[in-house]
Amino acid sequence: MKAMVLRSRRAPLVLEERPTPAPSPGEALVRVEACAVCRTDLHVVDGDLTDGPLPITAGHEIVGRIEVVGSGVDAFRVGDRVGVPWLGGVCGACAYCADGRENLCDDPTFTGYTRDGGFATHVVVNADFAFPLVGFDDPIAAAPLMCAGLIGWRSLRMAGNAKRVGLYGFGAAAHILAQVCHFQEREVYAFTRPGDQSAQDLALSLGARWAGASEDPCPCELDAAIIFAPVGALVPAALKAVRKGGRVVCGGIHMTDLPRFPYRLIWGERQVMSVANLTRQDATEFLAFVPKSGIRTVTTRYALDRANEALDDLRGGRVHGAAVLVP
Template identity: 55%
Template sequence: MRAMILDAPGRPLREIEMPVPEPGPEQVLIKVHTCGLCRTDLHIVDGELKEPALPLIPGHQIVGTVVAAGERAGQFAAGDRVGVPWLGSTCNHCRYCLSGRENLCDKARFTGYQINGGYAEYTVADYRFCFPIPEGYPDLQAAPLLCAGLIGYRSLMMTGEAGHLGIYGFGAAAHIVAQVARYQGRKVYAFTRPGDVEAQRFARDMGAVWAGDCREAPPEELDAAIIFAPDGALLPAALRATAKGGVVVCGGIHMSDIPTFPYEILWGERVVRSVANLTRRDGEEFLAIAPKIPVHTEVRPFPLSAANEALDALRGGKISGAAVLVVDG
């Protein structure tokens, strides 16, 4: 099979030919159709997330078809279309796993980080951490649901019933979250890089009632804010824009250092919290609600061999919506 390999952080991915993997007893072998690109992939490739399992096939928003299953992977059969997310396995018996917080498991392993991912023609995955893909979503549009959608949904749930919602960084996750928030009757205020009029236009197209740059104050106080951009300086800005009793959710896996800020912008029972990974329950809930809205994903396709070009476009903020590798077809 063809695959794009990361040999060392900071280096471009390398296209190689390698054997198709064999599924283990609780794994399925998947013919990959599409794989979404995520900012987490950038953090891995650029060395901001430490200790990836090198050499590594990145990618954790995988859509494909099961072609073989291990002897104990009974849930799926050949021909089933499945999605593979970031969370690839957990220990299933620690205090986090037993209390519905498997996203915090100390022994969790992640697709495209410790487990080879979807920048390849085939991959294997633990069947217990795969999801059936809802009908009505073509492979290309389904891929961003598996991380941008899931992490975005978990972040949104952390905001409670906030009616005025700020979103800092309007990319793949934000354009999905905005649709869910609008469906729930919330008002969305989008914050972009200064001068990024294209992202602001895109945010309004996705239902934002206001879009401006991250240095501006919104026209209304926010009840909550979600920060998807990996810029720590946005946290004080979001706190200043958020009303007393509100919450600021950091939705990324990596963020630059947060600058010091005065206690007064945290005071008033404002809350700052992070979102770590996802649970299978998040996936089940979001993939059930997405077709009802229905969530529409804006995608820019790239062939598998252009993975480096796609990562460069994502790194440079040149993607409206989500970038997706088209691996098969």
């Protein structure tokens, strides 16, 4: 098998030939058809997230076919198409797991961070954290759903029944979530990097009521704002845009430090909250929702050995929609 491997932080991935691994009990070997490139992958490569072991194969928005099923796995057969997300396993014993909040597990594993991921031709996965993709006929289109789609779905749930939703950072997650909101008859207001007309045009084409730069005033009061860009300075900006009682949801795993801001921005029972990972229930609900809603992903395809180029394009804001590696 081939894999794009991170050997040291802040260094390019290295293409390696490796023996194809065999699954242990409870695992499955997946032949990767597509793996989307997430901003979290950038945080791993760029050293913003440092707790994971090295070397590691990045990538956690995986779509592929089961090639080998380990003992004790009854849910899948060889040839089944599955999706594999960021959350790769939980302890099942901590207070959070017992309380139905496995996304906050005290001893989790993460695909592409603490266990090898999908920037490869093959990957071994915990079968309990793989999801059947029956009816998802295009693996490239489906790959961004496995994190960008899922974290957007969970973020929207945290935003409550907001009618007017601001999306800060219009990348892979926001371009999917905008379609979810449109289907649910919510209004979307998209905030992009200053001067990023392509992202603004994409937002409008996907049903946004308004699109502008992150520094622009919103044309109306928002019920909630969801921040996908890893920029702490957007939190006070979003607080200014939401009404009393509104919520600002931070959807990323990493964000630059929040600046000081006056108490008046949060007064009026405004809330700031974060989203951490996902649960398997999130994935089950979202993947059932996608076919009904007609969501389409906008993707740019890269060969596996161009993973560094894809990461650099994402880092530089040159990807609109989602970048997807195709072995």
